[in-house]
Amino acid sequence: MQVRPTRLYDVELMMNLQGHINFDPSFGMPVARKLIETRLPDFYVEQSHDLGDRYGRWSDVFVTQVTPPNEQGWVNLGLTNFYSMQAIRDGRASGKQRLTIGEVNDQQPVVFGDNWLHVTEFDIFFENSQPIPKLNRAVPGERDKKIGDHVLELIKDGDTIQMGIGSIPEAVVAGMEGKHDIGIHTEMFPIGLPQLVEKGIVTNAKKPFHKGITIATFCAGDQGMYDFVHMNPMCQLYPCGYTNNPSSAAQYPNLVAINMALMIDFSGQIASEGLGHRMVSGSGGQLDFQFGAFHSKGGRAITVMSSSRTAKDGSLVSSIVGELPPGTPITVPRSYACYVVTEYGIADLRYKSRRQRAEALINISHPDLRGELRQALRKNFYYNSPEAILSAHA
Numbered sequence: 001m002q003v004r005p006t007r008l009y010d011v012e013l014m015m016n017l018q019g020h021i022n023f024d025p026s027f028g029m030p031v032a033r034k035l036i037e038t039r040l041p042d043f044y045v046e047q048s049h050d051l052g053d054r055y056g057r058w059s060d061v062f063v064t065q066v067t068p069p070n071e072q073g074w075v076n077l078g079l080t081n082f083y084s085m086q087a088i089r090d091g092r093a094s095g096k097q098r099l100t101i102g103e104v105n106d107q108q109p110v111v112f113g114d115n116w117l118h119v120t121e122f123d124i125f126f127e128n129s130q131p132i133p134k135l136n137r138a139v140p141g142e143r144d145k146k147i148g149d150h151v152l153e154l155i156k157d158g159d160t161i162q163m164g165i166g167s168i169p170e171a172v173v174a175g176m177e178g179k180h181d182i183g184i185h186t187e188m189f190p191i192g193l194p195q196l197v198e199k200g201i202v203t204n205a206k207k208p209f210h211k212g213i214t215i216a217t218f219c220a221g222d223q224g225m226y227d228f229v230h231m232n233p234m235c236q237l238y239p240c241g242y243t244n245n246p247s248s249a250a251q252y253p254n255l256v257a258i259n260m261a262l263m264i265d266f267s268g269q270i271a272s273e274g275l276g277h278r279m280v281s282g283s284g285g286q287l288d289f290q291f292g293a294f295h296s297k298g299g300r301a302i303t304v305m306s307s308s309r310t311a312k313d314g315s316l317v318s319s320i321v322g323e324l325p326p327g328t329p330i331t332v333p334r335s336y337a338c339y340v341v342t343e344y345g346i347a348d349l350r351y352k353s354r355r356q357r358a359e360a361l362i363n364i365s366h367p368d369l370r371g372e373l374r375q376a377l378r379k380n381f382y383y384n385s386p387e388a389i390l391s392a393h394a
Contacts, residue, residue: 009035036279045329048187048217048285049244052086059091063101066117066125067108074116078108079132079226080218081115081237088121103128109226111219113236135220137191140171146343147304148172153346154300154339155179155256158206162186162249162289163258165220168304172258176201183207184214185252187244187285189235191221194228207252210236217243244285249292255299257289261331261340262305263319266358266377268337268349269330270303277327290332300339303332307342308366318369320361322376340364355381 007013009032018040035041046054055062064084066075077084091097102122106129119125140148148171155161155176160183163169173192176182183204184190193214196202204212217240219229229235242248249255261272262280274280293301311317319342324330337349340361347360358377362370 011035011038011040014040033280043279043282045283047244047283047288048082048240049246049288050241051083052239052241053090055083055087056090056094057096059087059097061099061101062087062091062097063103064088065103065105065108067110068104068106069119073119075102075104075119075122076108076110077115077117077237078105078111079220079229079237081113082218082240085114085117085239086241088117092121099123101126105129105132107131109230111229111235111237112231112233113215113238114242115237132226133220134222134226135165135191137222138165138167138170140167140174143306143343144168144171145175147306147341148175150341150343150346151258151302151304152176154302154341155182156254157181159183159254159256160185160207160252161190161256161258162285162293163190164188164260164284165191166260168260169258181206183252184216185210185243185249185255186216187218187240187289189214189216189219189221189225189229191225193235194224197228197234204234209251215243240285244288246288246291246295249289250295250299252292253297253299255289255293255296257293257299257301259284259286259289259301259303260305261303261319263321263324263328264303264305264337264340264361265321265324266361266381267354268334268340268357269324270332270334270337270340271324271328272331273329275328276325283329283331286331287336290336290338294336294338301336302339302341303337304341307344307364308369316366316368318365318373320365320373322358322373322380 067078069075088100100122102125104125104127144167147168151172152175157180179201182202183206184202204214214235217237261270262275263271272286273283290301293299305319308316308318340347342364345364347364349357358381362373365373
C-alpha cells in the first residue's frame with residue numbers, strides 16, 4: 001500500500017521508464033494525483049475483492065512490507081493484507097511471479113488474523129527500518145455533520161458497519177454515542193475505532209461470524225490506532241478476497257455500507273471514481289459492499305455526498321444531475337442504488353421508478369439548483385406533448 005511520496009510518482013522519471021517497466025503502486029492515488037492528471041499512467045479497472053487474483057496474474061516481481069520473522073519463521077503482513085497474500089501465493093503457484101521480495105520493517109505493527117506468511121514463500125528479504133506513515137484525522141465541517149446526522153438515523157443497535165475514511169465518516173463516528181453492540185466488517189479499520197470500543201459502542205457481539213472481533217483487510221490512521229491494533233486479538237486482518245467478497249459480506253444481517261460519491265444522475269447511477277475522463281480514485285470496495293448490503297437481510301447501502309460544489313468560476317454545480325458527463329465511470333449501477341444522503345436529507349431509491357428516483361434526489365439537492373433540475377426532469381423523463389409522442393413513433 002503506497003501512501004507516501006516516491007520517485008515513482010515523478011513525471012519525468014516515469015516518462016523515461018515508459019515502455020521499460022510497468023509499475024503499480026496500487027493505493028497511491030492521493031499522492032500520485034499529479035502524475036495521474038498527465039494521463040501518463042494507465043488504469044486497471046477492478047473491484048477490491050478480486051485484486052489478489054489480478055495481482056497474481058499480473059506481477060512478475062512482487063514487493064511487500066513485513067515484520068521480522070518470529071521463532072517459527074512466520075512474518076506478519078502488518079497493517080495491510082489486502083491482496084498481498086493471495087497475489088504471492090497464486091503468483092508463485094502459477095509460475096508467473098518469478099521474484100517475491102519482503103521488505104522487513106521492525107516498526108511495522110503485528111496484526112492478528114489470516115495475516116501471516118512463511119519465510120519460505122519469499123525469495124529475498126531486505127531490512128528497511130522506517131516509521132509507518134500516519135494519516136491525520138479529518139475535522140468535519142458543518143455540512144459533514146449534517147450529512148453524518150442523517151446517516152446516523154439509518155444506523156440501529158446491533159448493525160454491522162462498513163465505512164471508510166474522511167470528514168463524513170468522522171462525523172458519523174462522532175455521533176455514535178448512544179448506539180450499542182455495533183459490529184465492524186469492513187475494508188479499512190474505521191478511524192476512531194479505539195474510542196468506539198472503549199465506550200462500548202463497538203462490541204461485535206451480535207455478528208454471526210467473528211463475534212467480538214473487528215474484521216478488515218488494512219489499517220491506516222494515527223499512532224493511537226496503530227498502538228491499538230498491535231497484538232490485539234480483537235482486531236484482525238484478512239485478505240480482501242474474504243472481507244470484500246460480496247457473498248461473504250451479504251451473510252451478515254443488518255450490514256450497513258457507507259461510501260462516498262462524487263455525483264449521481266436521476267436514474268441512480270453513482271459515480272465515485274472520476275468525472276468525465278478525469279480519474280480521481282478507483283472503485284475500491286464500494287461496489288463490493290454496496291452489493292453485500294443490498295443482499296444482506298435488513299441491510300442498508302448508503303451513498304453519502306455533498307449536494308453541490310463550487311466551480312473555479314464561483315458558480316454552484318450540483319452533484320445530482322440529469323445525466324453524467326460523457327466518459328464518467330459508473331461505480332455503482334442504478335439497479336443497486338439504495339439510500340443517498342446529502343446535507344439536505346435522505347433519498348431512498350431502492351423501490352422507486354426513474355421519475356420517483358429523480359424527484360427524491362431533487363428533494364435532497366441544493367435548494368438554489370432545484371428549479372433547473374426539475375426542468376431537466378421534465379425534459380428527460382416526461383412527454384412534452386401528444387405530438388411529440390406521435391413524432392417519436394412515426
